[in-house]
Amino acid sequence: MSPARRGQDTRDRVVGAAASLYRRQGCAGTGLAQIAQESGTRVGSIYHFFGGGKDALTEEVVRTSGAAYGALVAGILAEGPEDPVEALGAAFGRAADDLAASGYADACPIATIALEVASTHEPLRRATAEVFGEWLVGLTAFCRGVVDDEAVARDLATAVLTMLEGAFVLSRAARDTTALHAAGRGVVVLASALRDTHAAQD
Amino acid sequence: MSPARRGQDTRDRVVGAAASLYRRQGCAGTGLAQIAQESGTRVGSIYHFFGGGKDALTEEVVRTSGAAYGALVAGILAEGPEDPVEALGAAFGRAADDLAASGYADACPIATIALEVASTHEPLRRATAEVFGEWLVGLTAFCRGVVDDEAVARDLATAVLTMLEGAFVLSRAARDTTALHAAGRGVVVLASALRDTHAAQD
DNA sequence: CCCTCTCTTGAACGATCACTCAAGTAGGCT
């Protein structure tokens, strides 16, 4: 096996292990030694791939898992019920199932990092903001299927994302999916109300 | 001044400094040395008051600032517009103002801790869950002013809290209050819709 | 075959981590 291939594998394993650990215990609570052990390599190898040190690795984790989670949610919405309002509600149910199945660990991959770095590390804060921004672009496009008006759709998308993020916080803390299911019902009511008022204005 | 009084002062300053630092940079990212320096004492004094070490201090921070923030929100809602739906919306505007005024640091005092400890420290996880639970009790009571049905009020309260928590995450990451304002508009639409459908069922 | 380049390895750096402890200080009480 070529060194380049071996290296790419190691690099991917490091990013994957870091993403998994960050999601469970945050960035500050995860040491490079633990990341190295979890990915079956040594700390020195991490520095071979990430000359910028832990910060560079963390930024790559944010962007990589941010893109992956955005694609995951987009897929769930696309494969869900045909009615976009019902699809939004079903997505919260799916999120609840996945969260419980993972022992209440696999929620938003970057929320913990975002809160940790928001006031302490400007480059990482920007990275998390950009990921959230990209999610909002995709969600807004989907919400255009509920309400045609761009501004209203963006408001709905923002509300949906806040409810998902907040419900992840509450559900992980409580170790039950009540908050996620309540948020899902709220999303359906909110989206339906916006669709109705929008239709009434046509 | 009596030793007991001096001690109580020191203890309060330690809890206050820890709460402030935790809110900005999380629990794992805050060292006891920094807490001691910020509160004008020494690490040894922290251990005099908190024999259980950092965990004991953290639990007190969670319960203390959890209760304080619950009272703060309750006060804002009570002093807000008479219409409870408008009061909920206004509270999000107030949260946005406060967040921006603090340099996007003072959001939820326990959200970062909750995410950090949810999968790593069971006693602290329970503490955060209990704080969220108490907030939900108060919020549900307030939402009874919107919808009389207990279950619907609790759903609304849960949705409101998830939107506040999620909007704090997005707004701190983006360093702007767009998400909080959008969430506030969403809360008004959601609460209004629930009030209308509930009234129609009477 | 040997050189090169990529990647791995293991040891070491100073700093900081949570934590401990013995000695010192000072007000309250008898």
Place this chain on the structure above:
DNA sequence: AGCCTACTTGAGTGATCGTTCAAGAGAGGG
């Protein structure tokens, strides 16, 4: 006055933090 208790102080514990580096391993191209 003298003791007691509460609190402070500063030094020190081993462990782990992020980071660095020199040396080794191993496949590809000449």
